[in-house]
Amino acid sequence: MRLRTGDIVEVISGDDKGVRGKILRVDRKTGKLVIEGVNQVKKHMHRTRKTPQGGVLTREMPLGVSKVMIVCPKCNKPTRIGARTLPDGAKERFCRKCSASLGLIGAPRVKSAPKPSTTSEG
Numbered sequence: 001m002r003l004r005t006g007d008i009v010e011v012i013s014g015d016d017k018g019v020r021g022k023i024l025r026v027d028r029k030t031g032k033l034v035i036e037g038v039n040q041v042k043k044h045m046h047r048t049r050k051t052p053q054g055g056v057l058t059r060e061m062p063l064g065v066s067k068v069m070i071v072c073p074k075c076n077k078p079t080r081i082g083a084r085t086l087p088d089g090a091k092e093r094f095c096r097k098c099s100a101s102l103g104l105i106g107a108p109r110v111k112s113a114p115k116p117s118t119t120s121e122g
């Protein structure tokens with residue numbers, strides 16, 4: 001999954017088709033995303049000690065990652081994400097439509113520590 005928390009995505013299928021929102025949470029195990037304002041359910045709460053006011057709460061439910069596409073900040077369209085390696089070895093996500101950068105993938109590559117072994121090759 002190339003999507004990350006904070007990405008703006010557009011829902012491409014289901015009840016919320018066409019709705020855009022920010023990714024609040026990514027669950028890599030189940031491949032699901034929680035997106036701000038998308039897939040909201042109303043939960044009727046009884047008055048309890050935890051929720052003294054009771055009433056109706058809305059909360060976002062996780063959505064399958066295949067139901068959304070990232071919105072490119074440059075061309076402002078839902079797009080597929082490409083990945084490319086930069087000259088310095090870092091990996092970057094990019095928009096397949098306009099090839100604008102969508103940010104680096106993960107942390108910059110950590111330089112591998114030189115091995116302490118002094119064995120000479122040959």
Ligand SMILES: [Zn+2]
Pocket residue numbers: 072073074075076077079095096097098099100
């Ligand atoms: Zn683009």
